[in-house]
Amino acid sequence: MRIGELAGKAKTRASTLRYYEERGLLQPPERTPAGYRNYGDEAVQRLEFIDRARAAGLTLAQTAEILEVRDAGGSPCGHVRDLLDRRLVEIDEQLEHLRLLRTSVAELRANAAQTSPEACTPESICRYL
Amino acid sequence: MRIGELAGKAKTRASTLRYYEERGLLQPPERTPAGYRNYGDEAVQRLEFIDRARAAGLTLAQTAEILEVRDAGGSPCGHVRDLLDRRLVEIDEQLEHLRLLRTSVAELRANAAQTSPEACTPESICRYL
DNA sequence: CTTGACCTTCAAGCATACTTTAAGGTCCAT
DNA sequence: ATGGACCTTAAAGTATGCTTGAAGGTCAAG
DSSP states (O other), X not given: OOHHHHHHHTTSOHHHHHHHHHHTSSOOOEEOTTSOEEOOTHHHHHHXXXXXXXXXXXXXXXXXXXXXXXXXXXXXXXXXXXXXXXXXXXXXXXXXXXXXXXXXHHHHHHHHHHSXXXXXXXXXXXXXX | OXXXXXXXXXTSOHHHHHHXXXXXXXXXXXXXXXXXXXXXXXXXXXXXXXXXXXHTTOOHHHHHHHHHHHHTTOOOHHHHHHHHHHHHHHHHHHHHHHHHHHHXXXXXXXXXXXXXXXXXXXXXXXXXX
């Protein structure tokens, strides 16, 4: 399978696949005599895995780590559990931060609805913020 | 007031202030005969405003827009209201996205707790994801 | 008069995940 | 044999918000 076909199956682009190879997420495939990358069917699964990892918010570097462990014949399960745990903590922190932000922006907006435009004095710049 | 002093009052750095000037958030101040930037006290308020805008999640470009309207003598209130409204929509979208992500990562993690490491077969790479 | 703190500009670097561009080779159909 | 689709590499561009580096000028204290 050439790179364009694989990209089509994975709903991404050839340039992305070359980038993944550079980042260590895809192993360098065989080449045809002309130098074209020639992928086997298993590359599709690998890309699906990468996509699931991305959907879980793992970085490419983290995903590459997992795949390296696998490629070395190891079992990355414990590592993956750790990454998922850390992701959960991060997500909870982001949620908390966003909730607080939502509250304060909503307050700002509520003020803006009440305040007359004249409140924008030169020294306060804008009372809304 | 020289740039370092202003930076100290605004709890930021001289390099940041120069950057803000370049981005149009700070107006170019007077210079001393030696070429040093010389700020007046009102610059402190302006930086506080910029900080509040940043805390509300507005981009530097949006904040610069607001300040440009003010500097031109206009009242940016309507514009600020619009920006706050859009921010609220964005924040709600981000919250929803994060909640869904949290659910799916938590499911993944729950699976990982139950599954034995042997489930990491070569073709599936890792059952946890 | 020298040392050190502080200032100047312009350019480049950082982090992430790609995309785009340039210049060129390959392959299949007509 | 020629056109077009597809492939190759290396390098640079994108977005955001700064920081860092290089090379040099200013100023007050000792």
